[in-house]
Amino acid sequence: MNAVPLLTLMVVVPLLGAIVVAVLPGNTARLAKPIALGASLVTLVLAVLAVASFDTGSTEQFQLAEVRPWIPQFGVSYALGVDGIALALIVMAAILTPVCLLAAWNDVTEEGSGREKRYFALLLVLEAFMVGVFAATDVFLFYVFFEAMLIPVYFLIGMFGGPRRQYAAVKFLLFSLVGGLVMLVAVIGVFVAGPGGGDGFLVENLTGNLDASTGALRWMFVGFFVAFAIKAPMWPVHTWLPDAATESRPAVAVLLVGVLDKVGTYGMIRFCLQLFPEASQWATPVVITLAVISVVYGALLAIGQTDMMRLIAFTSISHFGFIVLGIFALTSVGGAGSSLYMVNHGFSTAGLFLLAGFLVARRGSKRIPDYGGWQRVTPVLAGTFLVVGLSSLALPGLSSFVSEFLVLQGAFMRYRVAAVIAAAGIILAPLYILLMYQRLMTGPKPTFGEAEAPRDLSLRERVVVAPLIASFLLLGFFPKPVLDLVNPAVERTLQFVGVSDPTPALASGSDQ
Template sequence: MTSLPLLTLMMVVPLVGAVVVAALPAGSVVRTARPVALGASLLTLVLAVLAWVGFDTGSGAMFQLTETYSWIPQLGVSYALGVDGIALALILMATVLTPVSLLAAWNDVEDEEPGRLKRYFALMLVLEAFMVGVFAATDVFLFYVFFEAMLIPVYFLIGLYGGPLRQYAAVKFLLFSLAGGLIMLVAVIAVYFAGPGGSDGFLVENLVGNLDGSTGALRWMFVGFFVAFAVKAPMWPVHTWLPDAATESRPATAVLLVGVLDKVGTYGMIRFCLSLFPEATQWATPVVLTLAVISVVYGALLAIGQTDMMRLIAFTSISHFGFIVLGIFALTSVGGAGSTLYMVNHGFSTAGLFLIAGFLVARHGSKRIPDYGGWQRVTPVLAGTFLVAGLSSLALPGLSSFVSEFLVLQGTFMVNKTAAVIAGLGIVLAALYILLMYKRVMTGPAPSFPEGEGPPDLSLREKWVVAPIILSFVVLGFFPKPVLDLINPAVDRTLQIVGVSDPAPTANASGSAP
């Protein structure tokens, strides 16, 4: 089973699906494009599950399911793929959310010409292939190629299919991402010359622990990677592209953008910043923790003041990414496991909020919160699922985000009590922005509609969209062990590379451990 090139197949299948969808004759596009796209994404999900089944959590290898072929030996570039538990967990999340997003987007461009419809679904499949590639790449240069290639389908998904300000949002997203990517490119080139070089000089396994350079040079390389990842994450103060991009995107695009694509930033911090630059990581930790705490509080405060539903959800993600970065740079096993689990849980909770809000907007035609009120009286199932997604986002005990948020704060408290306490304010603020939004949108007197023209509740297709997301909240809320078992060995290995360990428990006044 594991002898198959599963990682390559997980990119080839959606790319072939995209080509088939794009090549469909005009007469059969409406009938065929969507089922073909959904089928390709489901087949990719099956391959991801096979990869999970074939993954050995007890293995001491840095990467598994590896594929390595010489690509540009003169430049030290290889086509090298492999996964550890962190990468595999994020690939599984991406391959689940892609068919969910495609099913949610089923009627997004239904009334437009067939050519636009097939391009829309083809672009989403291309994006899925690149997302798998960026998480699976174990060659630094190949990672950079996928990191930049993802910009292309996202740019067109926003610029061609978004809202009234779609061109502005798409260009802003592109400029921020390209600026961060160019800074990282300089660091990527510097890493090669600081490493052992040779025909496979960009392989992560060859670079870890083998970078030869002055302390100052390695710190500058760390900064080059970190800036690019902070833009992608997004962190304060390089976050401003996200609210515009998420607001102007179609809901399904926003799910892949915020729920999956932005995780490349936090994943890159673990894979490259921590693993390649252990000394620089410890040097930068105080500043990064400060930026993370600011992101937590700033994103939550701005979310409270939003009147646009989609923009509010986007600002909540800035706050949540602050928690994720906080757990990563706490440099504890508890915080690292919590931050990685948070990436997965945030992907599903954000998907629930964006997609269900999108269903609501499709019924009423407005994103403005003041234009709603009392909708739980006319669409009770929609309101109920929206509430559950919101409760997961605010980390209600029993739902998935609670576990990861608790682990992040616990891991941070072990080494920096001040940062943990201030970040804890984000929990209170999350309750405010979620519950206030629900109150204003769903509660109150029933809205008036012309006789017989009231909005329908969730359709069968929409229930199929929401069901796996709600299921993930409950399963990962009560039984996160399978995911934690998958990611813990990779977290521990990364901390060993950085050269840190969890602080020993402190003794109380009587001399016994608390």
């Protein structure tokens, strides 16, 4: 156990950073960005410390735990703690935030220091809530972070986005609010069905302790699942994502799609599976079907897009389909694959969005047909784009391959048809990624008329992309550290659900 409240610090440091950035007086406004970056780097250091003090062999479900009464009248505690999955996601968020801040360095420079301060402050607030939502081990606290998170995202899209930003922001908010409010009923229901008392909302007090009829528990499951399915997003409640992604700045899109949407899949593992084992198994056929539809539908729509950002958003819908498929396959291989996929998808989507953002910054258009032949103008940009794209389409040797393979293997053990259909997603992935690359980068050298030809990636931009590509290679060739981190958590979750792998001989393959 650790005496230093690392998780709380990881929430407080970005928040403090945000406040400092927001209240900086006008003449020191140029310090805003370095301070913001500094705060996010300190958070990253804290995240590394958290990993260092995490014990993968521990018998406790949640480590680095902090529990204090918050609203005892409601049974609410301020309780933070992480298992392997949560920690992996927090580390991912802690890495992506400084990367995004750096990528967003010049996003709003021309719009005045006031707006710039607000932009960076909101990004930091978002980071604080992201850490909080993954670390919360109290259902009510989770809900609070889950809903509070919407506000900074809403403003980030609505104030700093593209031409249809208001439409996108409101759509995002409404979808999320409806999901969240439906979840609120289930949250109340969980407390009523649980043991009650001053700490009746703690996940560990609720797990296996819900006293309600099967029907009621299934309804509560549905309440949670709808919120998470909207967040993830799954077909048919995905329509907010392409709009939100294309209208927000690339850095915001990264945090939105790469990190925030993981709250949905993370919530399915932590709350749907853990609290409602029976209902989860009851719902599995439907969920698997929706997941497979998401995989294929997202991929098919991605192929047809002409807007880069929308294309990337649809690839994400496809990938989230894989993640949900792995989770609800209810096998240890599938679960481990999904957990790993959450991390990998965060990095590869970040790469795609940020590089696409760099392209847009040079050309001023998100439409793919406006490009062509750019590998002759910006070779480094094109090269990195290709690597990121290959990772996203799950080329062996790059990170997504490992996780996609594990997911399909895990799903195949139980749901062969679903796994086979989902495998079509792997075949469609090269199509949308490589077609996009072909249209953007290959072909005759473009002419720029009077204007100066765009410059290749700057040093700042290279610094942004380097850690992402490093993560692809590292996790592609040597995913063991992350798998070691998440495996105990996955197995514990499956214990809660009360299932074991159908063919254990196959399952052991994942640990090699």
